[in-house]
Amino acid sequence: MSQFQDDNQADPAQFDTPWASDSFETPAATATRVRPSIRPETDDDEGLLKPWNVILLDDDHHTYEYVMKMVMSLFGVDITRAFTIAKTVDTDGRAICLTTHKELAELKVDQIHGFGPDPLMSESAGSMSAVLEPAICGDDDETKGPNNKP
Numbered sequence: 001m002s003q004f005q006d007d008n009q010a011d012p013a014q015f016d017t018p019w020a021s022d023s024f025e026t027p028a029a030t031a032t033r034v035r036p037s038i039r040p041e042t043d044d045d046e047g048l049l050k051p052w053n054v055i056l057l058d059d060d061h062h063t064y065e066y067v068m069k070m071v072m073s074l075f076g077v078d079i080t081r082a083f084t085i086a087k088t089v090d091t092d093g094r095a096i097c098l099t100t101h102k103e104l105a106e107l108k109v110d111q112i113h114g115f116g117p118d119p120l121m122s123e124s125a126g127s128m129s130a131v132l133e134p135a136i137c138g139d140d141d142e143t144k145g146p147n148n149k150p
Helices: 043-049 064-075 079-092 102-113
Strands: 052-057 094-100 129-134
Touching: 052 079, 052 102, 064 079, 064 094, 064 102, 079 094, 094 102, 102 129
Parallel strands: none
Antiparallel strands: 052 094, 052 129
């Protein structure tokens, strides 16, 4: 069945619009709906969006092999990048493993702390230490992912 009458004119009664009838009265008032924010913005939101460095700290109770296995497992880096991180931790006492948003950075620190002792060293009693630091513009790894690629 066609929505048009025989004379090809639209039948206004078929449409649910204000102009479907012969009277064109305007509504008494119009309202604007404002959707509330899902959650209020806080000062802490800025801290979550800023980049954070996951810093691995050196100790004398973990081997290069352990460090390399850990960073390859937790950060998905290749063996060359894993060796670079292990060497940097050993020579500089610390190394940036990843620069990312705060929530993921906190997760990675927790994963480092939970990785366990080095089975190759009997004096290794636990996991390595890691900390979070706000990334400073100009850090070497600030815009790079775990494989040290932009």
